Amino acid sequence: MSDQGGCVERFSAANPERLLGVLSGHRRILVFGPAGSGKSTLAGTLCELGGLPAVSADPGSPAFGVPGSVGWAVRKHGRWLTQGMEAVCSLDAGRFRLGVLMALGRLLNGLEDRAFVLDAPGLVRGMAAEEMLLGLIEVCKPDLALVLSREQPLPLYQAFCASGLRVVHVQPSEQARHPGRAFRARWRTALWDAYLQKAREQSLEIRDLHLIGAPPPLAAVSAWAGRQVALIRGGRTRCMGEVVNIAHERMTIRLPASMEAGDVLLVRDAQRSPQGLLRTAVPFVKEIITQAPEDTEGSASPKLCGRVGAVGFEMLNGMFGDPLLHVRLLHAGRSLLFDLGMGRRLPARRAHQVSDVFITHAHIDHLGGFLWFLRSRIGAFPSCRMHGPPGLARRIHALMDGILWDRVGDRAPVFEVHEWNGSTIHRYRLVAGRSLQSIGTASGSDGVLLATDAFCVRACLLDHHTPVLAYAFEPHGEIHVRKERLEHLGLRPGPWLNELKEHVHAGETSVRMRLPDGSERSVEELSEHLVLVRPGKKWVYATDLLDSDQNRERLVRLANLAHTMFCEARFLAADAKQAMATGHLTTRACAEIAAQAQVARLVPFHFSQRYAPDARRMLDEIERYAPAVRVWRPDVPGESA
Ligand SMILES: [Zn+2]
Structure with missing residues (x-):
């Protein structure tokens, strides 16, 4: 050579x-x-x-x-x-x-x-x-x-x-x-702006166009604004443009004045960022909290889903329905549930992957979904842990005991219930068809109810005229592979990257890995060039609490500097009396707690049905009392990950 x-x-x-x-x-x-x-x-x-x-x-x-x-x-x-x-x-x-x-x-x-x-x-x-x-x-x-x-x-x-x-x-x-x-993004944007200098807004009927490329769902209005598109006819690009908005089955696009008509719209994966720069679009499915179509009868709640760091979440019954938060640990093939309200249920294959359920308290709107969950656990599944306040094991056992289990044999659902009273964890084993069995106690003085090598879940005890637990999910570090460096090293991405992450996670730096090009390198050497460990994003789930000084003080401490806070806001501020009587928060209390804890993003939920189906008044009021916090709204992209 x-x-x-x-x-x-x-x-x-x-x-x-x-x-x-x-x-x-x-x-x-x-x-x-x-x-x-x-x-x-x-x-x-x-x-x-x-x-x-x-x-x-x-x-x-x-x-x-x-x-x-x-x-x-x-x-x-x-x-x-x-x-x-x-x-x-x-x-x-x-x-x-x-x-x-x-x-x-x-x-x-x-x-x-x-x-x-x-x-x-x-x-x-x-x-x-x-x-x-x-x-x-x-x-x-x-x-x-x-x-x-x-x-x-x-x-x-x-x-x-x-x-x-x-x-x-x-x-x-x-x-x-x-x-x-940064320079390339500015240069690219300058070229794009020059092309659109004399552009005019034109409104096109969406059903007249074949959408190809990378179109987001039409319902995700915000994912369309600023998208780069091209009009194509006869296989040739006629002109390019930038989407202004879509509404009422029409799309408004800025197109050059001398535009030629096309019947195919190529939707590019590039989009103008909030800073005005033309960049690769944020992948729709990963980054946006969205309203999805309904799939249960009777419920008018939109479904809420999105991401926080390496975790995908879905509030199954939306803002107005019974609380049930499904949390998917994206790299671990495992799920957590927070509360088990009635309404929508998880598909069986997801319910099988739930390792832990965190119950705030046993009111029917938080535990009413237990029966479908119980049914999904019939089979050869490992025991599922359930965490909650004192008395939970007895109630779960009573629910299970209401069923005749004579035919289940060794396929009986198995639960391990951990009750936390603020200082001690009491553990029970529950097997369908058998009696409740105490299996000992553990110290819970630090509030950590679950600790794994990737995250821990911490609880705090609140008052709802009955004990209620709020939960914080605290990840350790998130391991990122610097994809831009791969090319530099002449390496191709592939499943070996996950293997590398796992070794880094486990601290196995001396392990040698075989790479796609046939060479062999140590985890230490690879991670030095390719791996970034960023602090993980903490998030908090809190619902059903009285607006008291002690509750506020405890919850603010638990939620301090969290990325995302899921927090109830049952009543409008004007209905504070009702809130006080039922031990719930108002929009104002929810906003003030989030602001004081300095969380970045607030996802309010558990709105009273009296305000359904329009969430706007609630959200407006929350925004007014927490101007520094990003409050979730339908069609607002949630910058996560
Ligand atoms: Zn309650």
């Missing part, structure tokens, strides 16, 4: 005039190199000096044209004039190589056999880069490659040699440097 004389000549980017001599006799010139090596500058200079058009193949960081597309342009007096483009679904050329290559193929159909300079994406390492290079050669048919690199051997040296292309190594100029993500 040290001798590159075979297929490579050398020049310096500082001398483009000398390079011009090299170009003569060649028709299609591939300019290749990592981001920040000065590819685009060089391509621009060559086009200007040689009178050639340029083709950009990098939808995420194009040197010219419209971001989100591949395009071609001519250069006059130092400015690019776009001549044509083809939209692609993603900004990421590396991950979505096929889309980029197919769009290039369509674009080049319009260029026939013209000569041009091809500005390649800054992808130079690993399989993705090699595949992209081979694809570019096949689709664009270059006969000369200018490779900008400070490294020896050149990136993808073997692939270049095998290609039969004439390869010229161009030494990058001293000033060329990596632009950084």
Whole structure:
């Protein structure tokens, strides 16, 4: 590899005039190199000096044209004039190589056999880069490659040699440097704004369009605002635009004044961020708390779901229904429940994965769903833990005892109930059809009811004219793999990353792992380059508590600095008397507790049916009393993860 004389000549980017001599006799010139090596500058200079058009193949960081597309342009007096483009679904050329290559193929159909300079994406390492290079050669048919690199051997040296292309190594100029993500986002946005400079808002009937690409569900209105889209007809991109909103089966889009009609709408995975920058869209399913269609009769509550860090949650009966919070530990294949209200139920396969149920207290709206849960646990399942205030084991046992279990044999549901009275945990074992069995006590003075190697659940004792427990979920650290570094190391993502996370989690740093490229490295070495441990996001679940000084003080301490707080707000502030009499919070008390605990996001719930189905008054009032807290509203994206 040290001798590159075979297929490579050398020049310096500082001398483009000398390079011009090299170009003569060649028709299609591939300019290749990592981001920040000065590819685009060089391509621009060559086009200007040689009178050639340029083709950009990098939808995420194009040197010219419209971001989100591949395009071609001519250069006059130092400015690019776009001549044509083809939209692609993603900004990421590396991950979505096929889309980029197919769009290039369509674009080049319009260029026939013209000569041009091809500005390649800054992808130079690993399989993705090699595949992209081979694809570019096949689709664009270059006969000369200018490779900008400070490294020896050149990136993808073997692939270049095998290609039969004439390869010229161009030494990058001293000033060329990596632009950084923030700069690229600003540059991309500036190009996009320039394209839309004279855009007008147009309203299109949604049912007249075929939606392709990455469209979020139509009901997720907020996921549409700022989306980049392209209008396509006859397989060719006619123009691109930005969604303003969707309402009443119509979509309002900012489109260039000279727009051509299309019958296909390609919805790109790019979206303007709240800061105004054009970025890869936040994946809809992961990040948005949404209203989903109803699937139970009688209940008017919208369903609430979203994410906090590595945890997915769903408030099954929405804001007005009986409390039942399903929490899914995304990397552990296991679930937790908080309360067991009546209404919707979990699918059986999820109910089987519940390891712990945390009951606040045994009122019927918090425990009425126990029977369906009990039924789902018939079979060869491990025992399920149930945590709650004193008296819980006896009540659960009484519920189970109301059923005849003569045919269940060894498939009887098994529970372990842990009652916490503020200082001690009393444990009981319950097997359907048998008597209640005490299995001892443990200290619970720190309030930790469940501790695993990934998180703990802490409780505090509150007053609801009966003892009630509120719960805090406190994760240890969250392990993140730095995907952008993978490419740098020439590694492909895959299941081995989960294995790496597990080893890091367990502290097994000396273990050696076999990687997809066949090499072997230690967990310690890999984690040093690839792994980030961030503090996890704490969240709190609290419901049914009297608005008293002692309750406020205890709950604020439990919820201090939590990312998300699920908190009851049963009555409007004007109905404070009713709240006091029934031992509940008002919107105002809920807001003040969340604000005092400095939580980032508040998900209020357990609204009284007297206000159903319109939650707006409740939410407005909560926002008024907690202006610094982000209060959940339908159609408001929840920045989580
Ligand atoms: Zn209650």
